[in-house]
Amino acid sequence: MPPTPCSICQRERAMLRRPKTLQRLCRSCFYAVFETEVHQTIQRHGLFKRGDRVAIGASGGKDSTVLAYVLKLLNERYDYGLELFLLSVDEGITGYRDDSLETVKRNRDQYALPLKIISYEELYGWTMDRIVEAVGRKNNCTFCGVFRRQALDRGALLLGVDHIVTGHNADDVAETVLMNILRGDIARLQRCTEIMTAGDAEGAVRRSKPFKYAYEKEIVMYAYFKKLDYFSTECIYSPNAYRGYARAFLKDLEASRPSAILDIIHAGEALLIRADVKMPTQGQCERCGYVASNRLCKACVLLEGLNRGLPKLGISGRASVPDGPAVSAKQP
Numbered sequence: 001m002p003p004t005p006c007s008i009c010q011r012e013r014a015m016l017r018r019p020k021t022l023q024r025l026c027r028s029c030f031y032a033v034f035e036t037e038v039h040q041t042i043q044r045h046g047l048f049k050r051g052d053r054v055a056i057g058a059s060g061g062k063d064s065t066v067l068a069y070v071l072k073l074l075n076e077r078y079d080y081g082l083e084l085f086l087l088s089v090d091e092g093i094t095g096y097r098d099d100s101l102e103t104v105k106r107n108r109d110q111y112a113l114p115l116k117i118i119s120y121e122e123l124y125g126w127t128m129d130r131i132v133e134a135v136g137r138k139n140n141c142t143f144c145g146v147f148r149r150q151a152l153d154r155g156a157l158l159l160g161v162d163h164i165v166t167g168h169n170a171d172d173v174a175e176t177v178l179m180n181i182l183r184g185d186i187a188r189l190q191r192c193t194e195i196m197t198a199g200d201a202e203g204a205v206r207r208s209k210p211f212k213y214a215y216e217k218e219i220v221m222y223a224y225f226k227k228l229d230y231f232s233t234e235c236i237y238s239p240n241a242y243r244g245y246a247r248a249f250l251k252d253l254e255a256s257r258p259s260a261i262l263d264i265i266h267a268g269e270a271l272l273i274r275a276d277v278k279m280p281t282q283g284q285c286e287r288c289g290y291v292a293s294n295r296l297c298k299a300c301v302l303l304e305g306l307n308r309g310l311p312k313l314g315i316s317g318r319a320s321v322p323d324g325p326a327v328s329a330k331q332p
């Protein structure tokens, strides 16, 4: 049987089937469509302006490694005029983050991008290893997610950047839409499909997801064919069961209809919240000044729980803490 030609160039032999569209493509055309779609996302949503200093949230995993590679490439190809940095958060997870940070250090050298590493230990006085000792394995993702979000903002302030980009991809966004619907979390449902958050509160930096419409399978393929150096081990503490259910459900949907991922994102984007639905208002944390929808930000509540030996304090959904010594996330 003759080899199948690439359905775009019709010249080269097709080497892969594109997960998003099921087209059979040669490698060069796959690289071209993948990179062009990310460029179009950036342009259509006006993510950057000339002269922006942009930090790439770099975990060493496939998504952020491909993001660093592609953003550097597009910045040069289309002359965006961006100054790029790698920003990594060391959560203090022995046997996982220490290894993945070694990958980020190699990426720093491979892509010639400056790297800043900021740790939970220096910001909060706690590593995830110690937090897991205190809270167990069940709820530790809550601490990690809240602390990481703030750590990235604090690292960005230290770097003096205008903007943080993360490697969240289409699968991540669609899973989050599903999870927020299942939880009835209207406020998060509205926010989770935004490609860029403004960062107008003090201490918050603009944040965006250039891979919002990029399929995870395509990111993996891109990394594989380009032989990018990334770290592929799952977090040793990561049994985020609820997201796991949403992920498994999404994979099933994708298997029978590849457009399901984009369809869910578009459905999430189109949902309108009725004007009379009460939404949380964003203010400032009384202790550390970080953005908060209650008197204290979530990080300060969680930290106070840890420091008082009451680690479940912030997990039960309580956003305020009883009076006590003011312990805040350390300002860098």
Ligand SMILES: Nc1ncnc2c1ncn2[C@@H]1O[C@H](COP(=O)(O)OP(=O)(O)OP(=O)(O)O)[C@@H](O)[C@H]1O
Residues within 6 Å of the ligand: 056, 057, 058, 059, 060, 061, 062, 063, 064, 065, 087, 088, 089, 090, 091, 148, 165, 166, 167, 168, 172
């Ligand atoms: N420790 C970290 N330091 C800096 N950025 C991070 C860190 N962890 C996650 N991020 C950012 O958040 C994005 C989503 O993180 P998540 O934990 O969901 O991992 P992921 O989907 O496996 O992504 P990746 O493949 O890049 O690790 C990452 O792509 C990255 O940009």
